Amino acid sequence: MSSVLARAIPVGEIEVLAIDAWRAQLLARAQARARPVIVYGRRDAARVVLTAVHQDGAGLVAARTSVDPATGYHELTSSLPALHCFERELHEQLGVRVAGHPWLKPVRFEGRDQAAMGSYPFYRVDGKEVHEVAVGPIHAGVIEPGSFRFMCFGEHVLHLEIHLGYQHRGVEARLLQRDPRALAPWAETIAGDTTIGHAWAYAAALEALAGHEVAPEHELARAVMLELERVAMHLAGLAGLAADVGFLPGAATYGRLRTTAINSSMRLCGSRFGRGAVRPCGSGVTLDDELRELLRANVQLLRRDGAIIDDSFEHARSVRHRLAGVGVVSADLAMQLGLVGMAARSAGVAIDTRMPAHGLYEHHPIALCTETGGDCWARAQLRISEIRASLDWLDRVLAERPTWRPARDPVPALAPSRLAIAVVEGWRGEVVHCLETGEDGALVHYKAQDPSLRNWMGLALAVRGNDISDFPICNKSFDLSYCGNDL
Amino acid sequence: MFKSLRVRLSQGKQFIPDVRAAKPAGFRGMPRIGPAPCAAGCDACVAVCPTAAIRTDPLSIDLGRCVFCNECVSACPEAKLELTPEPRMGAASRADLAVGPGAEERIRIRANEGLARLFGRSLKLRQVSAGGCNGCELELNATANVNFDLQRFGIEWVASPRHADALVLSGALTRTMKDAVRLAWEAMPEPRFVIAVGACAISGGLYEGASGVERTFLDEVIPVLYVPGCPPHPLTFVNAVLDLLGVAE
Incomplete structure (x- = not known):
C-alpha cells in the first residue's frame, strides 16, 4: 500500500452526475464531513468536465459532471466557502460561468500581460x-x-x-508538453521549497497510472527526504519570524540549523533542496553506513541545539508578546475556508494526510501535532513541535540501519483512460497532483495544486x-x- | 540571561573561513567531461536532458541551461560525465558557460577593472524574482546568513533599487512581471549592472518558451555576470561576485 494518499481510477468508473446532482453531492459530502481535496476542470470539446475529489477516511473519492461553460452553474462558495479558490480558478482558467459567486476575482491572471494586473x-x-x-x-x-x-x-x-x-510561468501547460515519465525536474520546481512534496506527488500519481508498486526502500528514502525538507523549511520559517520580531539569536541560530538540515539533504542526493532525490519508480538517494552515521549525528545536533534555541525563543517575553494574539484564525474559520496543513493544524484542525497511518507510517508512525491558538504564536509553536516530531521520527527510522542506493525501474506503459490522484503532506500542507490519460494512454491532463x-x-x-x-x-x-x- | 548564554555557547563559530576554497561535500556542481571519445552516433545524454543543455561533437554542456539533475551522468554508457562538488561555475559572458572536455582549464571570471574600482569595497544588490520557484531566492538569502556571511566583503542586499548597484534577477521572467522588472531597473542610479542567477534567469531553463514567460528585458539589458545552478549554491554566487570584483583569493 502506498504511503501517500494515491489512487488510480478507471475513467469509466468515476461517478458522472448531472450538474444539479453534482452540486447536491458536494453539499451532502460537506454535511457528512468529507473534506474537499480539489475541484478542477478540463476542457472537453465545447464543454468543461468538472472533477471533485474528497478525502473520505483514508480514501479518495471522485465525482464528475460536465457543463457548458457559457451556461455554467450556480456557485457553491456561499454555502461552502472552502470551494472559493476552485470556483475562481474554473472561471479564470476555463471561462466557466459561476453564477452568483461572491468573490469571483482572478487567482493568477493566467495568460494575461502586466497591463491586466492593474485591473x-x-x-x-x-x-x-x-x-x-x-x-x-x-x-x-x-x-x-x-x-x-x-x-x-x-x-x-x-x-x-x-x-x-x-x-505565473505556465507550469501546467508545460507539464503536458514533455514526456510524462520525465517530468520530475518540473515537478520539483512547481514550488522549489517543496521539491520533495511535489516530486513525490508526481511520482506516486504516475506510478498509480503505470500500475507500478514502488519498492519499500525507495518509499522510505522519499519519506526521509520529506521530513528533512519539513525540518529545513520550518527552521527557515522560524529564522525569518525571529528576524521579523527582532530576536536576533533566533535568526542566527535557526538559520545555521537550517544549513545543517539542507546540507544533510545534499549529502544524500547532491542538492540542498532534494533535487534528484525522487524519481518515478525509483530514487536518487544514497545512504551507506558512513552517510547514515553522519545523518544520525546531524539529527542529534539538530535536536540538541534546537532545544537550546527553542527554550530561549519560547521564553523570551519580547517574542511571545509580539506573536501571541496576532493574526488569529479560529478553528471554525479554518474549517470553513478549507485551510490545510500547518495553517489548519495550528488552529486546532487536525488534518494531516500522513494520518491515519498507512503504508510505511504504520510501521514508523509519526506524531500528529496541533495547536489551538490559531495565532502567529501557535503557528510558531506548531513549527517547533513538528521539527521535533520529524527529528524523533528520523532518529527511529535511522536506528533500523537502512541503506539505499540510487536505482530506478523503467516506468511501465501508462494505463489508458485512468485518473490518478496523489496527495502528499508537504511541509506547508497537502500537495495534490491529478494526472489523467486518454484512450491511447497519453497524458491528457495534469493538475498540480500547492497548499498555498x-x-x-x-x-x-x-x-x-x-x-x-x-x-x-x-x-x-x-x-x-x-x-x-x-x- | 543564562538561556542567551547557552544559545551563544551552542552557536560557536559558524562562518566558512575561506569561501574561495570551500567545496560543499556531496554537491552536484561543475561538470567534468572525460577525455574518452563518445561512441559513434551516441546521443544518450542529449536525449535525457530536460533543458537541451548538451551538444555533441564535441561534447559540451551549457551551464546556463543545466539544472544539474544528473540524468546525463546516469545515461552515459561510457561514464564520461561527472558532476563534481566544485561550486565555482560563474561566468562573465554567456559563451563562457559552455563546458567541454578539459574543463579544469576553463577560463575563470576575469575581474572587471571598472567594476572592481567602483564596487570592489562596497556593492549593494537588489534582488528581483520574476518566476523564480523560491529555490534561487532561498539560496540568495542564505548568502547573508551566518555561514556564508557575504557582508564581510562589503556586499549587501538592499531593500530599494535606488540604493542598488546591481539588479540580481532570478526566475524565467514572467509576462506579468515585465513592467515591474523594468521599473526596478530604471529606478537604479547609474552605473548599474545585471546579475542573472539560476538556469531560469540565464536561459529560461525548464520554462524556456513557456506560456507565461517573456524575456525581452534580458534581450535589451545583457547581464554582466551569470551564476548557474538550479538553484545555485550560495558559494557559486559569492565566488562569482568576488571574482568579478577581483577580490583576492
Whole structure:
C-alpha cells in the first residue's frame, strides 16, 4: 500500500452526475464531513468536465459532471466557502460561468500581460479617514513577488486583499508538453521549497497510472527526504519570524540549523533542496553506513541545539508578546475556508494526510501535532513541535540501519483512460497532483495544486483587525508560496 | 540571561573561513567531461536532458541551461560525465558557460577593472524574482546568513533599487512581471549592472518558451555576470561576485 494518499481510477468508473446532482453531492459530502481535496476542470470539446475529489477516511473519492461553460452553474462558495479558490480558478482558467459567486476575482491572471494586473477588482472601504496602502509586487526583501493592498483606518487593517499572478510561468501547460515519465525536474520546481512534496506527488500519481508498486526502500528514502525538507523549511520559517520580531539569536541560530538540515539533504542526493532525490519508480538517494552515521549525528545536533534555541525563543517575553494574539484564525474559520496543513493544524484542525497511518507510517508512525491558538504564536509553536516530531521520527527510522542506493525501474506503459490522484503532506500542507490519460494512454491532463492556493485567503482574513505592522509576521507565520499559487 | 548564554555557547563559530576554497561535500556542481571519445552516433545524454543543455561533437554542456539533475551522468554508457562538488561555475559572458572536455582549464571570471574600482569595497544588490520557484531566492538569502556571511566583503542586499548597484534577477521572467522588472531597473542610479542567477534567469531553463514567460528585458539589458545552478549554491554566487570584483583569493 502506498504511503501517500494515491489512487488510480478507471475513467469509466468515476461517478458522472448531472450538474444539479453534482452540486447536491458536494453539499451532502460537506454535511457528512468529507473534506474537499480539489475541484478542477478540463476542457472537453465545447464543454468543461468538472472533477471533485474528497478525502473520505483514508480514501479518495471522485465525482464528475460536465457543463457548458457559457451556461455554467450556480456557485457553491456561499454555502461552502472552502470551494472559493476552485470556483475562481474554473472561471479564470476555463471561462466557466459561476453564477452568483461572491468573490469571483482572478487567482493568477493566467495568460494575461502586466497591463491586466492593474485591473484587479479590489474591494474598497469608504470612509472619511479610511486609506489604502499598496505593497508590491516587488517587496523589500529577497522574496517572490505578489501584491497586497490594505484598507486601513489609521494603523488598523479593516481589510486586506492579496493579488497574485506575478509568478505565473505556465507550469501546467508545460507539464503536458514533455514526456510524462520525465517530468520530475518540473515537478520539483512547481514550488522549489517543496521539491520533495511535489516530486513525490508526481511520482506516486504516475506510478498509480503505470500500475507500478514502488519498492519499500525507495518509499522510505522519499519519506526521509520529506521530513528533512519539513525540518529545513520550518527552521527557515522560524529564522525569518525571529528576524521579523527582532530576536536576533533566533535568526542566527535557526538559520545555521537550517544549513545543517539542507546540507544533510545534499549529502544524500547532491542538492540542498532534494533535487534528484525522487524519481518515478525509483530514487536518487544514497545512504551507506558512513552517510547514515553522519545523518544520525546531524539529527542529534539538530535536536540538541534546537532545544537550546527553542527554550530561549519560547521564553523570551519580547517574542511571545509580539506573536501571541496576532493574526488569529479560529478553528471554525479554518474549517470553513478549507485551510490545510500547518495553517489548519495550528488552529486546532487536525488534518494531516500522513494520518491515519498507512503504508510505511504504520510501521514508523509519526506524531500528529496541533495547536489551538490559531495565532502567529501557535503557528510558531506548531513549527517547533513538528521539527521535533520529524527529528524523533528520523532518529527511529535511522536506528533500523537502512541503506539505499540510487536505482530506478523503467516506468511501465501508462494505463489508458485512468485518473490518478496523489496527495502528499508537504511541509506547508497537502500537495495534490491529478494526472489523467486518454484512450491511447497519453497524458491528457495534469493538475498540480500547492497548499498555498487554499491558504492565502486564511492570511487575508487573519490580518483583519490587526495593525498594519503585524502583517510581516502574519505573512511569515503562514509562509505561503507565490509560485505554487501562480503555477 | 543564562538561556542567551547557552544559545551563544551552542552557536560557536559558524562562518566558512575561506569561501574561495570551500567545496560543499556531496554537491552536484561543475561538470567534468572525460577525455574518452563518445561512441559513434551516441546521443544518450542529449536525449535525457530536460533543458537541451548538451551538444555533441564535441561534447559540451551549457551551464546556463543545466539544472544539474544528473540524468546525463546516469545515461552515459561510457561514464564520461561527472558532476563534481566544485561550486565555482560563474561566468562573465554567456559563451563562457559552455563546458567541454578539459574543463579544469576553463577560463575563470576575469575581474572587471571598472567594476572592481567602483564596487570592489562596497556593492549593494537588489534582488528581483520574476518566476523564480523560491529555490534561487532561498539560496540568495542564505548568502547573508551566518555561514556564508557575504557582508564581510562589503556586499549587501538592499531593500530599494535606488540604493542598488546591481539588479540580481532570478526566475524565467514572467509576462506579468515585465513592467515591474523594468521599473526596478530604471529606478537604479547609474552605473548599474545585471546579475542573472539560476538556469531560469540565464536561459529560461525548464520554462524556456513557456506560456507565461517573456524575456525581452534580458534581450535589451545583457547581464554582466551569470551564476548557474538550479538553484545555485550560495558559494557559486559569492565566488562569482568576488571574482568579478577581483577580490583576492
